[in-house]
Amino acid sequence: MESSGAKARLHGVLRALQAEHRGQSAEGGQQSIEAACFAILALRNDPLADLKLALHDIEDLQNKDGSWPAFIGDDAEGCWTTSLAVLSLMAVGQETERLNSAIRWLLNAEGREANWLWRWRFRAIDHSVQFDPTKYGWSWVGGTTSWAIPTAFSVIALRQVRNRGINLKAVVSERIELGVSMLFDRMCPGGGWNAGNGIAFGVKCDAYIDATAIALLALAGHENEPYVQISLTWLMNRLPGCPSPYSLAWGILALASYRNVSSEVNETMDRACIELTALIENATGTRDKCTLAVCALAFEAAEGRNIFEVRA
Amino acid sequence: MIEFDRRRALISAAGLAVGGMTTARLLPEEMLLRDRRLARSKVAIISAVMYSEGLVDSLTRALSTFGLNLRHKSVLLKPNYVEYIASVEVNTNPVLVGAAAEAFRNLGARSVIVAEGPGHQRDTYLVLAESGLEAQLCRQKLTFVDLNRDELIKVAIRANYTGLDHLWLPRTVLTSDFVVSMPKIKTHHWAGVTLSMKNMFGIVPGSRYGWPKNLLHWKGIHRSILDICATAPVHFVIADGVIAMEGNGPLHGTHRHLGKIVLADDPVAADFTCARLMGLDPYRVWHIARAAQFLGNGSHDRIDLIAEGLPLRTKPFDVLPEFASLQMRV
Numbered sequence: 001m002e003s004s005g006a007k008a009r010l011h012g013v014l015r016a017l018q019a020e021h022r023g024q025s026a027e028g029g030q031q032s033i034e035a036a037c038f039a040i041l042a043l044r045n046d047p048l049a050d051l052k053l054a055l056h057d058i059e060d061l062q063n064k065d066g067s068w069p070a071f072i073g074d075d076a077e078g079c080w081t082t083s084l085a086v087l088s089l090m091a092v093g094q095e096t097e098r099l100n101s102a103i104r105w106l107l108n109a110e111g112r113e114a115n116w117l118w119r120w121r122f123r124a125i126d127h128s129v130q131f132d133p134t135k136y137g138w139s140w141v142g143g144t145t146s147w148a149i150p151t152a153f154s155v156i157a158l159r160q161v162r163n164r165g166i167n168l169k170a171v172v173s174e175r176i177e178l179g180v181s182m183l184f185d186r187m188c189p190g191g192g193w194n195a196g197n198g199i200a201f202g203v204k205c206d207a208y209i210d211a212t213a214i215a216l217l218a219l220a221g222h223e224n225e226p227y228v229q230i231s232l233t234w235l236m237n238r239l240p241g242c243p244s245p246y247s248l249a250w251g252i253l254a255l256a257s258y259r260n261v262s263s264e265v266n267e268t269m270d271r272a273c274i275e276l277t278a279l280i281e282n283a284t285g286t287r288d289k290c291t292l293a294v295c296a297l298a299f300e301a302a303e304g305r306n307i308f309e310v311r312a
Numbered sequence: 313m314i315e316f317d318r319r320r321a322l323i324s325a326a327g328l329a330v331g332g333m334t335t336a337r338l339l340p341e342e343m344l345l346r347d348r349r350l351a352r353s354k355v356a357i358i359s360a361v362m363y364s365e366g367l368v369d370s371l372t373r374a375l376s377t378f379g380l381n382l383r384h385k386s387v388l389l390k391p392n393y394v395e396y397i398a399s400v401e402v403n404t405n406p407v408l409v410g411a412a413a414e415a416f417r418n419l420g421a422r423s424v425i426v427a428e429g430p431g432h433q434r435d436t437y438l439v440l441a442e443s444g445l446e447a448q449l450c451r452q453k454l455t456f457v458d459l460n461r462d463e464l465i466k467v468a469i470r471a472n473y474t475g476l477d478h479l480w481l482p483r484t485v486l487t488s489d490f491v492v493s494m495p496k497i498k499t500h501h502w503a504g505v506t507l508s509m510k511n512m513f514g515i516v517p518g519s520r521y522g523w524p525k526n527l528l529h530w531k532g533i534h535r536s537i538l539d540i541c542a543t544a545p546v547h548f549v550i551a552d553g554v555i556a557m558e559g560n561g562p563l564h565g566t567h568r569h570l571g572k573i574v575l576a577d578d579p580v581a582a583d584f585t586c587a588r589l590m591g592l593d594p595y596r597v598w599h600i601a602r603a604a605q606f607l608g609n610g611s612h613d614r615i616d617l618i619a620e621g622l623p624l625r626t627k628p629f630d631v632l633p634e635f636a637s638l639q640m641r642v
Contacts, residue, residue, distance in 0.1 A: 030463055030464065032461065032519055034519070070519055070520050071464065071519065071520070073464075074464075074480070074520065080522070112530075128501075128502075139522070139526070140521070140522025140523070140526060141520075141521060141522055141526070141527055143527060143530065144522065144526040144527050144529075144530055145526065147522065147523070147526070149434070149523070150522075194432065195432050195523050195524055201501045201560060201564075201632070202560070203560060203563075203564040206397070208395075208432075208433060208434075208435070209435070209438070210434055210435050211434075242438070243437075243438065243441040243442065244435050244437045244438035244441055245437075246435045246437060246438070247435045247438050285437040285441065287437070287458075288458075288461060290461075291437075
């Protein structure tokens with residue numbers, strides 16, 4: 001099976017899941033906004049997919065303040081999934097007031113360290129994790145500090161908002177720059193990103209493939225920065241032989257975004273696509289809708305259409 | 313004759329109410345909670361020099377001494393899988409997880425599943441594959457549930473340590489008949505130790521609270537452990553101390569060959585005993601000391617050691633300097 005065949009198969013499974021489990025996850029539980037958004041992104045160009053209901057479900061769940069919760073039935077508090085909903089609405093051309101209110105929420109959302117009191121605490125008292133609290137991004141849920149993945153997705157969403165001319169206010173660029181500086185600050189000493197603690201309790205922490213890949217997607221265009229170069233190298237060294245389709249797919253998405261940097265990037269991506277195809281053929285680690293959708297998006301990115309592309 | 317003064321009576325009543333509420337707030341939380349401790353708890357310490365197939369027999373024998381009735385019951389094993397670090401025993405050993413599953417099947421359990429929600433890594437499958445648990449699950453034909461992405465149920469918290477009134481918890485945990493916490497016996501740079509109660513942090517879903525489960529960290533790690541354990545069921549403990557971790561746990565510590573597995577029908581009694589095996593004073597671990605007031609037994613006179621006894625002398629586990637006070641004097 002080639003990667004195009006694997007992608008078609010993934011689309012088929014995703015379409016069936018959309019039809020059978022409306023409002024539910026692949027495992028039969030509540031639909032998570034994350035999985036729903038990735039499925040919408042993966043199926044956006046599939047002529048056989050009917051996304052109307054999925055989009056309706058997503059729009060229906062938007063909170064009054066413009067944000068999204070984590071899943072159907074969740075408390076009405078905004079969280080990191082708002083960035084994914086923004087990406088999904090833009091991808092299917094739903095540039096409506098819903099999108100604008102979501103962008104406004106994203107621009108106002110910030111990690112706890114944005115508050116002067118917490119900033120003071122992190123500088124004066126709490127040194128368990130080494131970071132610069134003046135450089136903040138977005139949190140998973142309200143009332144907590146900034147983390148790498150929610151910040152990276154918000155930066156991707158806002159960079160696409162700016163590229164599409166949906167909101168060109170200075171605050172958009174300011175938040176993007178602040179988010180980028182936060183990602184650089186939280187990088188692991190050996191390159192790449194984990195949840196967001198480069199050095200914790202005096203120990204240099206290791207990076208994760210998915211967090212590194214998502215951060216690199218957000219930082220596309222910054223390839224002259226040493227932080228990006230060392231992280232790209234880390235990813236290229238770590239990706240071969242990765243047994244998990246989810247991480248492998250995120251790695252492909254990131255490498256696709258940097259394919260023009262060197263032939264080595266391209267070769268690593270091609271090998272990763274072969275490995276991912278084999279894993280899908282064996283149905284290894286593809287138990288949930290989120291993974292299926294991210295794998296389909298990875299194959300699409302390798303073909304030249306990267307939904308997370310942020311270069312203007 | 314005493315004249316009834318409505319105004320004064322109202323003021324007095326209001327004063328009593330305010331006074332009562334203030335007193336209640338000043339009392340330690342555990343004094344306001346229903347005492348859920350067993351009359352006596354059973355703990356079995358068994359020796360195991362290595363992770364091997366022989367653990368199935370050892371666990372089956374040890375479990376049968378507890379007189380558990382598991383017929384027609386669904387058993388959920390909750391091991392401790394934070395993330396995978398090559399050549400470091402961070403997680404509950406997969407061989408022990410497999411052995412526990414087989415032992416519970418031997419005792420007649422209707423079903424045995426393994427469930428975990430890693431605290432740092434979003435790619436749960438990667439943790440399973442790299443740690444060797446995936447291979448063990450396949451070998452034993454065990455179902456795994458990713459608690460970070462399971463269906464969630466809103467549950468009122470049955471204690472009041474974090475100030476949260478509810479938690480979203482995985483349906484799989486709440487609907488299982490018999491939940492077994494399977495921690496790796498380790499030191500922890502924030503909570504002092506990570507044992508069976510701290511291990512239950514892993515049931516908190518990342519899909520709702522993030523990776524790491526930061527909202528609860530902000531509410532205080534000890535307080536969160538108490539609220540989680542007061543709310544979610546923990547029926548049994550099998551703690552992995554064959555190779556334990558000391559120093560800068562839970563991830564970057566060093567191996568300590570303790571050679572013990574601890575089984576218990578009470579998580580507080582399990583943690584009390586494990587702390588003693590580590591040469592640490594359980595009464596100085598905030599959440600164990602508090603839990604022993606209402607949730608389970610944390611004193612020698614209410615714990616029956618039904619297999620091996622505690623060693624007379626234990627070299628205390630190395631800890632970070634801020635936890636030096638936990639170490640018991642040799």
